[in-house]
Amino acid sequence: MSESDQSRVLPRNNTYAQATESVLREMILDGSIGPGQRLNEVTLASSLGISRGPLREAIQRLTSEGLLTVISHRGAFVRTFSRDEIVELYELRAALELHAVRLVCARASDAELEDLDALLSDTESRMRESTGHTYPQELDFHLRLVLLAGNQALMRSALEVHRQLSLARSMSGQRPTRARAAVVEHAELVAVLRARDLERATALMIRHLDHSMASAIAVLGLPGDEDAPTTRPDERRGVDGAVAPD
Amino acid sequence: MSESDQSRVLPRNNTYAQATESVLREMILDGSIGPGQRLNEVTLASSLGISRGPLREAIQRLTSEGLLTVISHRGAFVRTFSRDEIVELYELRAALELHAVRLVCARASDAELEDLDALLSDTESRMRESTGHTYPQELDFHLRLVLLAGNQALMRSALEVHRQLSLARSMSGQRPTRARAAVVEHAELVAVLRARDLERATALMIRHLDHSMASAIAVLGLPGDEDAPTTRPDERRGVDGAVAPD
DNA sequence: CAACTGCAAACTGTCAACAGTTCACAGAGA
DNA sequence: TCTCTGTGAACTGTTGACAGTTTGCAGTTG
Numbered sequence A, B: 001m002s003e004s005d006q007s008r009v010l011p012r013n014n015t016y017a018q019a020t021e022s023v024l025r026e027m028i029l030d031g032s033i034g035p036g037q038r039l040n041e042v043t044l045a046s047s048l049g050i051s052r053g054p055l056r057e058a059i060q061r062l063t064s065e066g067l068l069t070v071i072s073h074r075g076a077f078v079r080t081f082s083r084d085e086i087v088e089l090y091e092l093r094a095a096l097e098l099h100a101v102r103l104v105c106a107r108a109s110d111a112e113l114e115d116l117d118a119l120l121s122d123t124e125s126r127m128r129e130s131t132g133h134t135y136p137q138e139l140d141f142h143l144r145l146v147l148l149a150g151n152q153a154l155m156r157s158a159l160e161v162h163r164q165l166s167l168a169r170s171m172s173g174q175r176p177t178r179a180r181a182a183v184v185e186h187a188e189l190v191a192v193l194r195a196r197d198l199e200r201a202t203a204l205m206i207r208h209l210d211h212s213m214a215s216a217i218a219v220l221g222l223p224g225d226e227d228a229p230t231t232r233p234d235e236r237r238g239v240d241g242a243v244a245p246d
Numbered sequence C: 001c002a003a004c005t006g007c008a009a010a011c012t013g014t015c016a017a018c019a020g021t022t023c024a025c026a027g028a029g030a
Numbered sequence D: 001t002c003t004c005t006g007t008g009a010a011c012t013g014t015t016g017a018c019a020g021t022t023t024g025c026a027g028t029t030g
Helices: A016-029 A041-048 A052-064 A083-107 A110-129 A141-148 A152-169 A179-194 A198-220 B016-029 B041-048 B052-064 B083-107 B110-129 B141-148 B152-169 B179-194 B198-220
Strands: A068-071 A075-078 B068-071 B075-078
Touching: A016 A052, A016 A152, A041 A052, A052 A068, A052 B052, A083 A141, A083 A152, A083 A179, A083 A198, A083 B083, A083 B152, A110 A141, A110 A179, A141 A152, A152 A198, A152 B083, A152 B152, A179 A198, B016 B052, B016 B152, B041 B052, B052 B068, B083 B141, B083 B152, B083 B179, B083 B198, B110 B141, B110 B179, B141 B152, B152 B198, B179 B198
Parallel strands: none
Antiparallel strands: A068 A075, B068 B075
């Protein structure tokens, strides 16, 4: 057996069900299907050129990932998110990414942080020239940060949360307006990380996520608190549970 | 329509695929199937009284949950865990539960914390009388704590990690020997939580998880670091990335 | 005796058809 | 006109059969 023949050693990945999972996920995340929309199994299967078996298996996987909701005998729907669910996702994201910051501060090499910094200024300059086409699906800054933490389980969870938030954002047709501010905050974060200042890095990450969450909720507008939309308007808690000082 | 007829309002949960998912998960977690073991689809399906379709859907779900591993054309296997994977899971668990501690400190009512405390001393006394039959699948203390954080997304992730760690532990036939010490540490944690001392609560949780991880790895024994089992024996990092002082 | 080749059994991947449920609409009755 | 009921189309849930792959074993060859 030749050395270059890798098809035997690493798990082959060529079943319709697996391929369908990826394709479907893309269709959901790029808006081809749209939140709340129902997946018609026979239509979708024939349009993908497969039968309903593999399609249903893919649907189960994506349901576990939180991108679909299935109701018995009614079908699978692209998931929608309430305001509260988005807040919950941001809190979960904070849990994961704040821990990632701790791990990165303790483990990442100076070279890795330098790479992250370089990639950031690259993004910045590309942003200045381009007229706002949302930069291609290159791995998001936050996910790169989590990647540097060197923990695959953590990475998997973070990826899942990011996908859900990405879907949630797609519920509004609007484009992100906070991209520029975000890049600045990312740069600040990397700077203190390179100085191995865990305390300030944590504080910056909390602030950054709070801003991001506020923006996401604002752009989505509405669903609001179900029970008390106006009774206690000032007590907005941040991703770490503390009441924002404002 | 009568008021007591709830079957119409909440999503009906009666498909073979969904039921099979629960049954299979139980079989995996209680050791009926055992880590590394292969799931024969035709045997398992007929023993469950269903066909392979719903079974395969359940397998996909449990694979997403990290309890199974499927290899194309070879089948689904109950997952096994390397030493490194267990460390990663404990780090992820730390991310989730440390954040839960923050949220609980900020949000949980005194009454809720009192309930947690009561439940704890209840467990303690039951432990003293019983001769070590692992107390029934009552919701683990840590999961109750996460529940108090009031975040379903966080709870779901924590539950998934706990299930994986539960499976990992089952790789050794041995019973947990650290149960008594754990209960004491739980009590300490609740005490400082009731005092709303976030800093000490965090520190206690980190210590507790470090102990738990050490115990889990010790009881599992072996796989060890692949590359350097003895070259740098002292540099053992804890769940928060810091090198334990010890 | 060791290693390679070819075959057959066992199993997974996929499909098409059947069974049961949901939903929308037409028609009857108040 | 509005509400209720029944019916049928559309769709999901499930099944059994077929196709393709893997794996172990027997036979062969060096």
